[in-house]
Amino acid sequence: MFASISGPRRPSPPRAARHARRLAVLATAAVALAATGLAVAATPSSAAACNGYVGLTFDDGPTGSTNALLSVLRANNVRATMFNVGQNVQGNPSAARAQVDAGMWVANHSWNHAHMTSMNQSQMQSDLSQTNSAIQSATGVRPQLFRPPYGETNSTLQSVAASLGLRQVIWDVDSQDWNGASVSQIVSNASRLQDGQVILMHDGIQNTRDAIPQIMANLNSRGLCPGMISPSTGRAVAPDGTPPPTTPPPTGSPTTPPPGGGCTATATFPNVWGDRYNTSVTVQGASNWTVVVAVTAPQRINTTWNGTPSWDSTGYVMTMRSNGSGNTFGFTTMMNGNSSARPQIRSCTTG
Numbered sequence: 001m002f003a004s005i006s007g008p009r010r011p012s013p014p015r016a017a018r019h020a021r022r023l024a025v026l027a028t029a030a031v032a033l034a035a036t037g038l039a040v041a042a043t044p045s046s047a048a049a050c051n052g053y054v055g056l057t058f059d060d061g062p063t064g065s066t067n068a069l070l071s072v073l074r075a076n077n078v079r080a081t082m083f084n085v086g087q088n089v090q091g092n093p094s095a096a097r098a099q100v101d102a103g104m105w106v107a108n109h110s111w112n113h114a115h116m117t118s119m120n121q122s123q124m125q126s127d128l129s130q131t132n133s134a135i136q137s138a139t140g141v142r143p144q145l146f147r148p149p150y151g152e153t154n155s156t157l158q159s160v161a162a163s164l165g166l167r168q169v170i171w172d173v174d175s176q177d178w179n180g181a182s183v184s185q186i187v188s189n190a191s192r193l194q195d196g197q198v199i200l201m202h203d204g205i206q207n208t209r210d211a212i213p214q215i216m217a218n219l220n221s222r223g224l225c226p227g228m229i230s231p232s233t234g235r236a237v238a239p240d241g242t243p244p245p246t247t248p249p250p251t252g253s254p255t256t257p258p259p260g261g262g263c264t265a266t267a268t269f270p271n272v273w274g275d276r277y278n279t280s281v282t283v284q285g286a287s288n289w290t291v292v293v294a295v296t297a298p299q300r301i302n303t304t305w306n307g308t309p310s311w312d313s314t315g316y317v318m319t320m321r322s323n324g325s326g327n328t329f330g331f332t333t334m335m336n337g338n339s340s341a342r343p344q345i346r347s348c349t350t351g
């Protein structure tokens with residue numbers, strides 16, 4: 001965010017001299033992560049368990065280590081807001097897509113991290129629209145939040161952002177990760193977060209990733225849950241799609257076999273969480289089968305098992321073929337804000 005890692009430039013790669021120490025830190029973090037994972041599992045982030053919400057934000061991505069960040073966030077049941085740099089999204093659209101698939105919210109952090117207050121109105125307009133387009137084209141999601149680089153803003157920039165449907169969000173707490181803060185300093189800074197507040201962190205910083213398990217342990221101990229940032233107020237609120245539905249998930253009903261078909265596929269939904277759910281599909285009438293399944297946008301399938309999947313150009317229609325693992329396959333779908341839709345089985349054919 002600031003000078004040390006300004007713009008899309010990435011932090012320096014780890015230095016060999018630090019390698020041994022970093023391994024020790026990683027080992028410690030892995031233990032902390034495992035312990036926190038259990039704690040999180042014991043208190044799922046449903047509304048009942050949350051006294052309030054905070055907005056965890058990660059700026060300047062996507063970077064070469066976005067996937068590592070997403071892994072840590074997923075392992076700790078964290079949904080966060082990623083303020084992306086448009087140029088980075090254009091250069092790495094699959095990483096931006098991975099953010100959304102992992103349940104993150106994507107937002108606008110300018111095209112190339114310039115000092116926008118020195119731009120004129122039309123330059124601002126062009127910068128923010130180009131960034132919106134890159135993010136929308138990579139992820140299918142139109143950003144609703146904007147954070148100016150360095151937190152530098154003025155009334156012209158705010159009105160340009162507003163005209164593009166973007167709510168400006170600065171931060172309440174600065175983790176100082178951009179400034180070389182240690183893991184414990186980042187954790188300590190995050191412990192100041194109060195209900196509704198937003199913290200500044202960055203993609204591409206190892207200490208930030210290592211701090212997440214402890215940040216989550218602290219938030220859990222205070223009944224604070226990671227939330228989304230409201231585009232209307234700029235404050236952290238309960239995520240869309242949370243809490244999980246209070247009514248039982250719909251049970252599957254057999255599909256009508258297509259004319260000349262030869263198998264029947266039945267879907268059930270054995271696991272539903274706040275942000276994703278599992279679908280289990282059982283095929284009857286064939287051991288060599290092909291099942292076509294469609295999900296409703298913005299939902300996305302992000303993991304599958306016991307079959308060989310392929311996808312149409314939209315990414316919303318999956319063709320699953322038997323792979324010798326039996327007659328039941330499954331997949332995990334990210335709700336991405338739509339908690340009610342469930343996949344439709346379009347066909348089941350033999351061969």
Ligand SMILES: [Zn+2]
Nearest residue numbers: 001059060149
């Ligand atoms: Zn930044």
